[in-house]
Amino acid sequence: MEAFALLSRGGARFNKDRFRDQVRLFETTGEASTSSDTGIGAASLPTELDFFKYASGSDTKPRSTKSKGKLPAAATSPLLGSSMLLEDAMSVDEEGSSGDESSTGRSIHRIAATGSRIPEPAGDFEILSQRYGLSQLLLDNLASNELSHPTAIQCQAVPILLEKRDLAGISPTGTGKTLAYVLPMFALLGSPLTSKDRPEAQQGTKEHGPRALIVCPTRELAGQIYNECMKLAQGRKWNILLFSKGASSSEQKKAMGKVDIVIGTPLRILAAIREEAIRLDNVRYLVLDEADNLLDTDFGKQTEEVLESCTHPDLQKCIFSATLPQVAERVAKRVLVDPVRVVVGVKDSASLNVAQTLTYCGTEVGKLFALRQLLATSPPLPMLIFVQSKERAKQLYQELLYDNLTVDQLHSDMTSKQRIESVARMRRGETWVMVCTEVMARGMDFGGIKGVVNYDFPTTVQGYVHRIGRTGRAGRTGVAVTYFTDADVPFLRPIAQMINQTHAQIPEWTLKLNKARKMKSDEKRRRKVKRDSVTKVAGGLVGRRDALRRRHGGKKEKKLSPRGGRNGARTSSSAIDASGDDGEWSGLS
DNA sequence: TCGCTTT
Known part of the structure; x- marks a missing residue:
C-alpha cells in the first residue's frame, strides 16, 4: 500500500509544473549560499563558474595587505610549512577553515588549498x-x-x-x-x-x-x-x-x-x-x-x-x-x-546545478512503468539512462526502441566503431535517450544533456555523483531522477543523504532508514543486487514491444530530433561541439 | 558488475 502511494507521489505522476518548481527552489537555495560567501547578490552562475563574482568579490572583501602582483613563489599560506598530509587536510575543508584565505580569493570560490608554499590563484x-x-x-x-x-x-x-x-x-x-x-x-x-x-x-x-x-x-x-x-x-x-x-x-x-x-x-x-x-x-x-x-x-x-x-x-x-x-x-x-x-x-558532493529526485518504484515492473511515464509526460531531453549491466542495457534499449523517440545505447559489448558512432550521434543531437552502463558515467561532456535517469540504483555514492554529473555542466542546469526498488532499500541511505544535502525533495522516509540497514561492507560501499531482466517481468508489460512493433508495421516511426542540430551557445569547459562532432578523433581510425 | 591490450 505504502509502496503504491509512494510510487504515485514520487514518480509515476511526474508532472512538469511540480518539476519546474523543484528546479527553481533548488536554484534559489544554491545561490543563497554562494552569495553569502561573496556578499554579492545572486547571479545566474554557480560559484565555481562565476568569474566576475570572483573579480568583484575582492572589492567587497577587505583588500589584501599583500600586493596583488606579488610573485607566487613568495606567497604565504596559513598552512605554510605544515606540509599537510592529504588525509589530514580532509577535516580542514569540511570545516571551511581557511585562515586568511579570504584575502586570496580562495574563500570566494570556496577553494580550499592545502600543502606547502601554495601558489596564489589567478583570476583570469x-x-x-x-x-x-x-x-x-x-x-x-x-x-x-x-x-x-x-x-x-x-x-x-x-x-x-x-x-x-x-x-x-x-x-x-x-x-x-x-x-x-x-x-x-x-x-x-x-x-x-x-x-x-x-x-x-x-x-x-x-x-x-x-x-x-x-x-x-x-x-x-x-x-x-x-x-x-x-x-x-x-x-x-x-x-x-x-x-x-x-x-x-x-x-x-x-x-x-x-x-x-x-x-x-x-x-x-x-x-x-x-x-x-x-x-x-x-x-x-x-x-x-x-x-x-x-x-x-x-x-x-x-x-x-x-x-x-x-x-x-x-x-x-x-x-x-x-x-x-x-x-x-x-x-x-x-x-x-x-x-x-x-x-x-x-x-x-554532487553538482549544485542538478535538481535531484529519488523515486520509489517497488519492483522492476514499477521502474519500467515509471520510466515510460516520465518519457510520456515531461522528459528532460536529451537524457542518459544508467543501468547496472551490459545485458540490462541491451534489454532496456530493445524495450524502448519502439517507443516514439530516438533511443541509442552505449556499453562495452559494442564494437569500437559502434561506440564511436553512438557518441557521435549524441554529440550531433540526434539521440534523445541513451541507455548506457557506467562507461558513460565519468568525464563525458555532452553539453546539452538535460536529464540523467538512474534506472538501476548506483552501487556507490561516487558512482551516483559522477552519473548525475553528466548534466548540469558548465553552469547549466539539469535534472537527475533516481529509481529504487525494494531490493535497493538496504543501500539507499548514503545516496538519499547526499540528495538531501543538495536540497532536493525526496520521500522523507528514506532519510529515516535505520542506520543498521545500511551496507555491511561499509568499507567498499559496494553491493550486489541480482536483478530480473528488464523485459522478463510478470503482468501486462510483457509483449508490449511486440504490440508496438505491430502498430508501427515493423518499421520505426519517423522520430523527432531532440535538438535542431547543433547545440546553442556553449560555455567554456564544455568540450564537445565547439570542435565539431566525433569525426575529430574517430577520424584517426 | 563495469571498464581496460593484442592476437
Whole structure:
C-alpha cells in the first residue's frame, strides 16, 4: 500500500509544473549560499563558474595587505610549512577553515588549498600570462575556443601546475578540470619537439617517447580529452597521440617517434610498453584523470604499473576527480610528492546545478512503468539512462526502441566503431535517450544533456555523483531522477543523504532508514543486487514491444530530433561541439 | 558488475 502511494507521489505522476518548481527552489537555495560567501547578490552562475563574482568579490572583501602582483613563489599560506598530509587536510575543508584565505580569493570560490608554499590563484588568463608568460598563441587559442574566463579549479590548479608542483585537484563535475591540466601542460612543454630541433637528442635513449601522458579510464573520455587538447594545439605542429583501442593503430605506432603528448587508457598503454611500442621514461607531466577510479582496486594495479614506467627524475604528477574516497586519497598521498591539494566546493558532493529526485518504484515492473511515464509526460531531453549491466542495457534499449523517440545505447559489448558512432550521434543531437552502463558515467561532456535517469540504483555514492554529473555542466542546469526498488532499500541511505544535502525533495522516509540497514561492507560501499531482466517481468508489460512493433508495421516511426542540430551557445569547459562532432578523433581510425 | 591490450 505504502509502496503504491509512494510510487504515485514520487514518480509515476511526474508532472512538469511540480518539476519546474523543484528546479527553481533548488536554484534559489544554491545561490543563497554562494552569495553569502561573496556578499554579492545572486547571479545566474554557480560559484565555481562565476568569474566576475570572483573579480568583484575582492572589492567587497577587505583588500589584501599583500600586493596583488606579488610573485607566487613568495606567497604565504596559513598552512605554510605544515606540509599537510592529504588525509589530514580532509577535516580542514569540511570545516571551511581557511585562515586568511579570504584575502586570496580562495574563500570566494570556496577553494580550499592545502600543502606547502601554495601558489596564489589567478583570476583570469591575463594574470596567468603576466605571471608565467603564457604564449600569445595559447591565449589566442583559449579565446578562439570561447574559453575566456577560468573556472575556480582552473584559477587555483593552473598556477600550481605551472610551478611544477604535484597536485590533487578535486572539483565538482562539469567545472572544467580537463582544461585545468591541459593548459599548463602546453605551457610547460613550450613547443613541439621536432627532430630538427634536437638532432642529437633524438639519438639519446632518454629523449624518446612522449613528454606528457594523460591516463583516463575509458576510450570515450580519452577521445574527448584529445579533442580538448586539439583546441589549444592549434597553430603548432604538436604531436598528440590518442592511445586506446579503437584509435588508429598506425597512429599509435608513432609513439616511439617524435611525440609530445599521449592520451590513453591504462591497459592499452601497458600493452604498448610490453611490446615496446612506447616508452615512458621521458614523461615529465603525468595526469590521472578520474583518479579515484584509476586508483581503485580494479584499475589500481594497471595504473600503478604505468606510474612505475614513468621514470624521469623531473616527473610532475597530478590527479583529478570530482570524488576522492579515502582509499584513493591514501594512494594519492603515496604517489604524489609534496603535493598541493585543492578542493573546490565540498569534496564528493554532487553538482549544485542538478535538481535531484529519488523515486520509489517497488519492483522492476514499477521502474519500467515509471520510466515510460516520465518519457510520456515531461522528459528532460536529451537524457542518459544508467543501468547496472551490459545485458540490462541491451534489454532496456530493445524495450524502448519502439517507443516514439530516438533511443541509442552505449556499453562495452559494442564494437569500437559502434561506440564511436553512438557518441557521435549524441554529440550531433540526434539521440534523445541513451541507455548506457557506467562507461558513460565519468568525464563525458555532452553539453546539452538535460536529464540523467538512474534506472538501476548506483552501487556507490561516487558512482551516483559522477552519473548525475553528466548534466548540469558548465553552469547549466539539469535534472537527475533516481529509481529504487525494494531490493535497493538496504543501500539507499548514503545516496538519499547526499540528495538531501543538495536540497532536493525526496520521500522523507528514506532519510529515516535505520542506520543498521545500511551496507555491511561499509568499507567498499559496494553491493550486489541480482536483478530480473528488464523485459522478463510478470503482468501486462510483457509483449508490449511486440504490440508496438505491430502498430508501427515493423518499421520505426519517423522520430523527432531532440535538438535542431547543433547545440546553442556553449560555455567554456564544455568540450564537445565547439570542435565539431566525433569525426575529430574517430577520424584517426 | 563495469571498464581496460593484442592476437
